[in-house]
Amino acid sequence: MIPIAKPQLDDAEIKAVTDVLRSGIIAEGQHVAEFEQAFAEYTGTEHAVAVNSGTAALHAALLAHGIGKNDEVITSSFSFVATANSILFTGAKPIFADIKADTFNLDPRFIEDKITSATKAIMPVHLYGHPADMETITDIAEDHGLILIEDACQAHGATFKGKRVGSFGTGAFSFYPTKNMTTSEGGIITTNDEKIAEKARMIRAHGSKQRYLHEMLGYNLRMTNISAAIGLVQLKKLPNYTSKRQHNAKLLTEKLSNIAGIQCPIVKENCRHSFHQYTIRTQNRDELSEYLKNKEIGTGIYYPIPIHRQPYYKELGYNDSLLITEKASREVLSLPVHPGVTDEDITTISNAIADWGGPKC
Ligand SMILES: *Cc1c(COP(=O)(O)O)cnc(C)c1O
Numbered sequence: 001m002i003p004i005a006k007p008q009l010d011d012a013e014i015k016a017v018t019d020v021l022r023s024g025i026i027a028e029g030q031h032v033a034e035f036e037q038a039f040a041e042y043t044g045t046e047h048a049v050a051v052n053s054g055t056a057a058l059h060a061a062l063l064a065h066g067i068g069k070n071d072e073v074i075t076s077s078f079s080f081v082a083t084a085n086s087i088l089f090t091g092a093k094p095i096f097a098d099i100k101a102d103t104f105n106l107d108p109r110f111i112e113d114k115i116t117s118a119t120k121a122i123m124p125v126h127l128y129g130h131p132a133d134m135e136t137i138t139d140i141a142e143d144h145g146l147i148l149i150e151d152a153c154q155a156h157g158a159t160f161k162g163k164r165v166g167s168f169g170t171g172a173f174s175f176y177p178t179k180n181m182t183t184s185e186g187g188i189i190t191t192n193d194e195k196i197a198e199k200a201r202m203i204r205a206h207g208s209k210q211r212y213l214h215e216m217l218g219y220n221l222r223m224t225n226i227s228a229a230i231g232l233v234q235l236k237k238l239p240n241y242t243s244k245r246q247h248n249a250k251l252l253t254e255k256l257s258n259i260a261g262i263q264c265p266i267v268k269e270n271c272r273h274s275f276h277q278y279t280i281r282t283q284n285r286d287e288l289s290e291y292l293k294n295k296e297i298g299t300g301i302y303y304p305i306p307i308h309r310q311p312y313y314k315e316l317g318y319n320d321s322l323l324i325t326e327k328a329s330r331e332v333l334s335l336p337v338h339p340g341v342t343d344e345d346i347t348t349i350s351n352a353i354a355d356w357g358g359p360k361c
Helices: 012-021 030-043 052-065 081-089 108-114 134-142 192-202 225-255 285-294 311-315 323-331 343-354
Strands: 047-051 072-076 095-096 117-124 149-152 168-173 187-189 208-210 278-281 330-333
Touching: 012 225, 030 187, 047 052, 047 192, 052 149, 052 168, 052 187, 052 192, 052 330, 072 081, 081 095, 081 149, 081 343, 095 108, 095 149, 108 134, 117 134, 134 149, 187 192, 187 278, 187 343, 192 208, 225 343, 285 343, 323 330
Parallel strands: 072 095, 072 117, 117 149, 149 168
Antiparallel strands: 047 187, 168 187, 278 330
């Protein structure tokens, strides 16, 4: 079986974890601060605040910017549900704008249509590791005085015009095992704003800077020393992982681009795609997915139901018509691209798709 995702863990992570266990400092500890500094350096931001999931990073980022009741945040419905849930947690309302058909990211044209007097922030998602159109989105945010919070949970190492995602506004990354690097569960907030970093640190620890002095309502969102130790090892490997993902993506596109009915992912000018996912489009997505499963090739559908169509969001009254998002959710299929995929695996995958005798469009 060629799995769709596989965390890359070896003796280095095992040693890092056992060292922490032997030290006895298993919750808060020095590795967390080291990891924050290393990740901030990697992203090109002044600060990073480590938390216990990507969802927590988004939630704390919104709260640190003071977003809450009666506020609106414009985001994408073509994402993992955590993107919009983090907005709901604060009491604010997610407003969904449609995406671009080629990058699957927020289309700036549709963002402008959704701005009202209640709009406080824009939350672009760098889906699959392809950066959103940060030039136009940054301009829109500046023109309208809006906060920019980037859901970079899938985009470690992606750049737009040479600048790392997560450094345009306040960034949120995830370190879940399927992501480009992992800490088991984990997440991090990146920012150049010292006040936002400080507030996020307070929100992470029950609203306190000083132990047992609570200045605001906070949560327990802390990253453990064990997770941070894994993260330090993984961060060193991230550049190699990203190169391997890009190599695999290039090979896949070379072999798949001439097959009728298959549309390969594109990389826009000025963008560095970190290929969290290699996502093709096809009219016969479900058949192809089933066929590949029988050939022991894992695939993924991210995401089969857009957020605004989820039962809970329907209950909240969402009834948007987002035609590009909805079409994408019917056609996307992600193929294995992670660093554990070999050139031989790529040949197996592409030959299987070339031989596919199923219904064609
Ligand atoms: C994974 C992911 C999240 C949430 O991260 P967790 O670490 O699973 O909480 C949020 N947004 C996107 C786009 C993601 O892919």
